[in-house]
Amino acid sequence: MKAASASTLAELAEIAGVSVATVSRSLAGNPVIAEATRTRIVALARDHGFQVNQAARNLRLKRTGAIGVVLPLGHEAGQNLSDPFFMSLLGPLADAIADRKHDLLLSRVIPTDDLWLDRIVDAGRVDGVVIIGQSDQVEVIERVARRYRPMIVWGAELPGKAQVTVGSDNFAGGRLAAEHLLAQGRKRLGFFGNVEVPEFAARFAGFQQALAAAGQSEGTLLPMHLTSESSYSAIEEYLVGHPSPDGIVAASDVIAMSALRALAERGRRVPQDVGVVGYDDVLIATHTTPPLTTIRQNVGLGAKIMIDLLFRRMKGAEVESVTMAPELILRSSA
Structure with missing residues (x-):
């Protein structure tokens, strides 16, 4: 004979012969309730077709069951979710x-x-927030971070700031890229990217340190937007009026790929005439012509760290920013 259904906690509690609170805690997996009791009540709930009203439960607990992932594009209004770096981190x-x-x-x-x-x-729609990139919104993020704790930022660690960040050591990454080009005997290096972005500013500072340590001049700085077409246009325009550097450190792989395209159209051989190093190691970096030498950020590990830190903060724990070591990935472009 089919067991009678139970549609409320009270009905299930009557069937189980325990209090409503015991049923609620058992179904939530609360260790306060003995394991044998929890197992029995879960089995009874299944047998009697009882399902927790998750929306109501979340409302009682002031939870939404959702995490907000936010991409602020203050400096890059034309950037899309299909950007290779966003896609590599969102998965x-x-x-x-x-x-x-x-x-x-x-x-x-x-x-x-x-x-x-x-x-x-x-808005009450999420239990916590992950922000991908600080853009030019550092002060906005910082102000909110001082009052709203369940928030983690992918970006540069900034001394004296309350925001908790996860990212690569951008200074070390920029230095690694420049040192690699200098070790090949290249003497006219350029940095391509918008240094108003904190991550890119740190990469440029590392680039400059490597040049200074080698006794080289400061190198060329060419600011540009991140989208493939705008960065390509900026590089193409620069190459029309200037001799190309013999080594390029790009602030991102997208910019590096734009550089490969613009250099090829100007008849400049990569890597014979110009070495190009990107940053990120997005999936398509292996499919460029030639394949792109780049600085890898371990975004898979970074994503796990971000969510671990976020959920710890949601439980009230104190956490600190995490900076991961970058890695030079050697391919054919430099």
Whole structure:
């Protein structure tokens, strides 16, 4: 004979002969309840077709079951979610969030005022927030970080700031890239990227240190946007009026790939005439012509660290920023 159904906690509690609180705690896996009791109540719930109203439970516990992943594009309004770096990080983040049995709520934000992040954290739609990139929004992020704890930022660790960050050692990465080109005997190095972005500024500072240590001049700085077409146009325009560097450190792989294209169209051979080093090691870096030498950020590990730190903060724990060592990946472009 089929067991009678139970549609409420009270009905299931009556069947089990325990209190409603005991049923609720048992179904939530609360270790306060003896394991044997929890196992029995879970089995009874299954046998009687009882399902927890997750929305109601989350409302009682002031939880949403969702994590916000936010991409602020203050300096790069034309950048899309299909950007290779975003795609390489979003996959591992989604997996790590799903492993914690939460949903991912994705927001691509073009800031129009200084309250965009306040609106996200105060809307009550997420239990915590991951921000991918500081863009030119460091002060907005910092202000919110001082009052809203369950937030982790992918970006540069900034001394004296409250925001908890995860990212690579950008200074060391920029230095590694320049040192590699200098070791090949290249003497006219250029850094391509927007140094108003904290991560890129640190990469440029490392680049400059390597040149100074080698007794070289400061090198060429060519600021540009991150999208493939805008960076290509900036590089092409530069090459029309200037001799090309014999070594290029690009602030990202997308910029490096734009450089490969522009150099080829100007008849400059890579790596014979110009060595090119990117940053990120996105998936398509192995498929460029020639394959791209680059500085790898371990985004898979970084995503796991970010979500671990976030969930620890959601439980009230104190956590610190994590900076991962970069790695030079040698391919044919330099």
